[in-house]
Amino acid sequence: MGSGIHARLSLVALLVTAGVARVVASCAESAPPAEGALDAGDKGDTAESGTVLPPPADSCGAGTWCRVELPFTAVSLNGIWGSGPEDVWVAGNPHITIHWDGKRFVRTTVDTRKALFGIWGSGKSDIWAFSTSQTMWHSQGFDGDDAGWSRSSETTGLNHKDGALYRDRPVPILAMWGTSASDVWAVGASMFSYYGSEEVPSVFHCDGWRDGEPNWQPSDTSFGDTPSPEQISFNAIHGNASSGVWIVGNGGKTRYSTGWNGDRTAWTPVNSNTSRNLNAVWCSPDADVWAAGEGATMQRFIRADGGEYAALTVDVPTTVVLRALWGFAADDVWAVGDAGTILHWDGKAWSADGSIQGLTEDLFAIWGSSKDDIWIAGRGVLLHKGSASLPREIK
């Protein structure tokens, strides 16, 4: 990241970090020894003075944010997802995926020049790395050495309602989510078809990876008598049993649905109270929904008794662009964004987590299996927080 190019980011970073107390200097230097959490080889030695020394430099300490050194600097880690603490996937550009099995990292190169915008799975044996609506990679699980990526054939898949293909303009897929291997959603950028002004859908559903590719069906999000594709780039999708499926996008556009119902799938528009681009959405188990985006926009959707959602703008201690959300409970939600921004919601207020010294990279993705196992990925950075001990470096 050139200093000239990112003058705005660095300036903002200075402002943000100036008001944040630095609690921990770094993983390796100041992580307290966690009793029983480290293998014998990882335990700190006792110095003559009786103080306990930090763990060896090749291992991340437990319980604090830990930066995992990457084998390359020019990489953008755009997505992270896992089925559990011993099955975590990271995807990014240029053409890389990383798998963590609880003991070691394994790096896989995907044979493409297209961007991997993210990664998602329904379970340990159904993982998707996505680029465009017609270029995707699927894995049936990590076998210990290899991801076994299978590339979509790109010959069929997304069908136009008149039978033609959108092959000339495959939509960049920016986010995926689903409830199972046969209920899979994808959202992406708004585009026009190459040979005309026709709108190409940006919300899709499929019944899983079948015969070497997803059989996408467009889902029209407009409301009214004749639903049609809307000119909206949707950047994020998430859902749960209590909130349904939520999609958010540029211009603050927000929709939710009770789920896929074929051609009769209905989307309900929600006033997000912002016209700013929304980059992330997370559905809390208490039925609240959080959305975050540019200019530190943080919206909380609360359902009133009558069933209508109302959006509240919640203060956050930053002004940067927020990129991703994840959480574990109504009072335990995380947000990440540009210039090394990490925020936490404790049920009452958002606060900045500035415990990682020197963290200025833009952060794009966050996922965790529990509050004791949280991962963050970004431009040239991979972070972990939890009691598990990790290698400090991906070889």
Place this chain on the structure above:
Amino acid sequence: MTLHSNRSTSTRARVVPLMTFSSALVAIAIGCATSNDDLRILGFEPGGDAGPPPTSFTEPDAAPPEADTPMCISYECPAPYATCLDKPGLCNTNLKTDVDNCGACDKKCVVPDEGFLPNGKFSCMDGECYLQCPPFFGDCNGQLEDGCEALLLDRANCGSCGNACKEGDVCWNGACGCPPGFTQCGNDCTQLDRDPENCSACGRECTPSDVGADAWPCGEGVLPVNFGPVCNSSSCDLGCIRGQADCNNDLCGDGCETYLARDPKNCGACGHACLPEQECHRGKCQCEDPAFSLCRGYCVDLLKDPDNCGSCGNVCPGSPTGPGVPICELGRCSYYCPTGRADCDGRIDNGCEVDLMVDPLNCGGCGVHCDLENGQPCAEGRCLTKPCDVPDAGGVF
């Protein structure tokens, strides 16, 4: 003001005296000396509570005053800053770079004509206007007001302003006359050895009747699909037409079924397959450089191209006309703010909306306020101050 185009053929100079400060500013400066001497700032810190002071901006020439020197607000604009009336505040304009006040207040580099912007990119550098023309356009009349008005593909200005083609010569792709191997037929250049409409001579068109009975592979008078008259080595014959080929050796069945210009399995020739993620474009597997991808006919780097960021057609949002432009970093969209500009509101649709050099609300950094109540100007990214006037010890009290 001197106006320049960066094309040597279209440079024209008009000299206008450079104004230094506006009369409004002079009046304000006088007011400063009489009414604001009590406005003191001790140990001036431009960042205040909002953040540290900027470190990358030009230091003043004069040695900084001692730390305990009382400082007062200064209303004197340091060159090249001036107070122009097209926007609020004092010292609000850098006369060296502002296209609306280039060299002097209200001296505009570009003036819309009935609402339409002239063709070309105008800029102000060192107080002078410059015009950059897009490909195949030029400022041939020397009038900056109408921008790059000339299309450089006609015979009067073929490739460059004033390059007129001689009588009878065509202007073809920006050059006079036809290149070697091509012959001028009318207003076009063609290859007489292979053009079925101009085979061996201009206007000599090949027809099926030009060939003998032994030239019909599927029986005389039978023309399979995409099979017909062609020009081979300046002689009329029958063959696959319009770039088609019979790659499955079934000419009398499905004819010339393969389009060699776009078929990735038969690109340019039967059996010549392209590599994965290559496409067949005009009979060539593209892109030949494995680091590039073919998008709408152009080889681009999907990791860097803001019009094809990460995938073909993924256009990075934000105004491309500045200040600031969308960029693509490692296949992800971002936005570039040039030095001195910033995106303080985090909205991409208005880009780098703040001029950190002159904005008293964001002076040197987002949220860095000058003394707004007393109208303290921001120039060169600093809230302007000067040592306070010290009362003359021998004065009358």
